[in-house]
Amino acid sequence: MNFQKRKQNILDKLNITGEVDVKQLAMELAISEITIRRDLNQLANDGLLYRTHGGGMKVDPLAKPVDFINKSAQNAAVKDEICRKAAEHIHDGDIIFMDCGSTVFRLCPFIKNKKIKVITNSLPVIYELQNCAVSLNIIGGEFDSERQAVHGKIANEHIARYRAGKAFLGVDGVSQNGLFANSELEAEITSAYINQSAYTYLLCDAGKIGKETYLKFADINQVEAIITNAKDGQLSCFKDTALAILQVK
Structure with missing residues (x-):
């Protein structure tokens, strides 16, 4: 055939x-x-x-654009292992932030049966978690068609009204020197999530570890944990930090 x-x-x-x-x-x-x-x-x-x-x-081509789906499908097995580990830290009754990253999006299938509240600026996350056990709080503001997400001043003000026990976020790069982004809009909303969360998890594949882009927006001590497939040698840069490292295969 x-x-x-x-x-x-x-x-x-x-x-x-x-x-x-x-x-x-x-x-x-x-x-x-x-x-x-x-x-x-x-x-x-x-x-x-x-x-x-x-x-x-x-x-559903009307709900999730091809570009976002293609990005989400890259390193799918690794992203799924990271998200499976992340889901172990989410329990019924939790209130969590989820950003618009392609790795964070893949957390959705692992939490659909959990009785939790998700606060998010990601349209694909909203689409994926509708009609399941999850309760959704949708952030308002300016729509970014490329990222399929909501950003801007109003979005940041929306987040500032809420507190979450946990945040599950992605970044463009992370090292002992801090968190890095390729966009000021992304940096602003990620910072807003971190500021309003009691405990922040970064979901990062090995390619993000040690990577520093042009915009540093937060120190490493502003987050509590990282879930990654990176190996011990690559993670040695964090040995002098308080960051909790959760490794997957």
């Missing part, structure tokens, strides 16, 4: 069930799991599905 026929089979199944599993597809189509994974990665790159650890989920 060629790729085009496999592609149609996968998309047809997605339309019916909303999700697909690598092992099940391999058995049904009588091909290897390696081939199925390659097919799913290609479909994710084309914006036709949302790649998950072990399979894929249907994408």
Whole structure:
């Protein structure tokens, strides 16, 4: 069976069930799991599905833009392991902040059954968590179509009205020298979340560790923990800080 026929089979199944599993597809189509994974990665790159650890989920093109889905699908397995670890620290009754990062977005499937309140500026997070056990508080302000998120002065003022026990955030870079961003808007809203949270977790893949972009917006001691797949050697720069390091494979 060629790729085009496999592609149609996968998309047809997605339309019916909303999700697909690598092992099940391999058995049904009588091909290897390696081939199925390659097919799913290609479909994710084309914006036709949302790649998950072990399979894929249907994408609503009206709700989540292709560019955001493609970014979220990069290093999907690593991001999912980071988010699975993060979900272990979220419990019924919690009030949490979630920003608009592509890694933070992948936390959604792991918290849908938790009776919590999520305060967020991310439209994809709002879409993903609607009609589940989670209660949503939607931040208002200026809409950023590229980031699919709300930013600006009004958004920051909205956050300042609330307190959360925990925040789950992404950054463009983090080192012993602090937290770094590529955008002043991102820096401002991340700082607002940190200021209003009792405990802040950074969700960062190894590529963000030790990276310093042009804009430093916070010291490292302003956050409490980092969840990452980085190895011990890469994390040695944090040995003289109070940062809690939670590693995943």
